[in-house]
Amino acid sequence: MNKEEYRKKLNQLGKRKDLISGVHNYCDRWCERCPFTSKCGSFALSEGFNDDQESKDIENEKFWDDLKIVFEVTLEMLKEQAEELGIDLDNLDDVDYKHEVVENDTVKMSKDYGIAILDWIKDNNKEINNLGKRLLLINENEVLKFQDAVEVIQWYSLFISAKIHRAFMDYGIDDEDNYDNLGSAKIALIAIDRSIAALGYLLENMPSFEDDILNFLAKLSKIKKYVLTSFPTAMEFKRPGFDD
Numbered sequence: 001m002n003k004e005e006y007r008k009k010l011n012q013l014g015k016r017k018d019l020i021s022g023v024h025n026y027c028d029r030w031c032e033r034c035p036f037t038s039k040c041g042s043f044a045l046s047e048g049f050n051d052d053q054e055s056k057d058i059e060n061e062k063f064w065d066d067l068k069i070v071f072e073v074t075l076e077m078l079k080e081q082a083e084e085l086g087i088d089l090d091n092l093d094d095v096d097y098k099h100e101v102v103e104n105d106t107v108k109m110s111k112d113y114g115i116a117i118l119d120w121i122k123d124n125n126k127e128i129n130n131l132g133k134r135l136l137l138i139n140e141n142e143v144l145k146f147q148d149a150v151e152v153i154q155w156y157s158l159f160i161s162a163k164i165h166r167a168f169m170d171y172g173i174d175d176e177d178n179y180d181n182l183g184s185a186k187i188a189l190i191a192i193d194r195s196i197a198a199l200g201y202l203l204e205n206m207p208s209f210e211d212d213i214l215n216f217l218a219k220l221s222k223i224k225k226y227v228l229t230s231f232p233t234a235m236e237f238k239r240p241g242f243d244d
């Protein structure tokens with residue numbers, strides 16, 4: 001896709017009434033499994049960019065070319081809108097705004113969990129594959145459930161800490177504006193619950209790894225408890241689309 005095409009696409013998307021505003025803000029970014037692809041502006045925007053392997057490969061030049069188009073068009077449109085509103089972007093007052101880097105126990109624990117579980121899967125890859133093959137001999141459905149459990153654990157491994165970090169950013173500075181904090185906390189809690197269920201499935205099927213898996217389950221339960229203590233109303237948050 002070139003710049004003109006991307007720009008045209010952005011304009012068309014802005015006019016679509018069937019899209020759910022903000023649906024992509026508190027989702028789990030797992031588009032392959034999402035029921036809202038046809039109503040998601042973020043997904044529609046990425047179509048035409050991520051259609052081939054090259055566009056998804058950070059080492060490939062095409063990935064960076066596509067990103068350049070996105071930045072250039074966004075900047076151009078931003079400048080045009082500023083001009084329409086009479087804002088001179090070259091002469092803005094300096095605003096001393098910095099995103100807070102949160103380093104509390106919950107964030108740290110969730111980061112540690114993400115790294116540790118990925119290492120564990122990597123270190124035990126052979127056993128995991130062998131178990132998959134054994135399950136295949138018994139029942140094809142079981143192997144699919146097993147693969148799904150491993151995929152779920154991998155997908156949410158680092159997602160959980162990213163969302164918890166976001167949930168704590170500027171939290172409580174303006175109590176009336178904690179919308180994004182609560183939405184981020186909610187999707188983190190959902191990801192934790194799904195990871196707990198997936199680890200529970202592994203626990204049933206990998207008895208020789210019981211200690212490791214119980215340890216991960218204990219960590220996730222602790223993280224969940226901490227998140228709920230900090231964001232007691234998070235689960236009441238209504239995510240656009242998903243909770244409507």
Ligand code: SF4
Pocket residue numbers: 023024027028029030031032034035036037040041042043
């Ligand atoms: S809402 Fe669904 S389609 Fe849109 S970005 Fe999130 S996971 Fe992907």
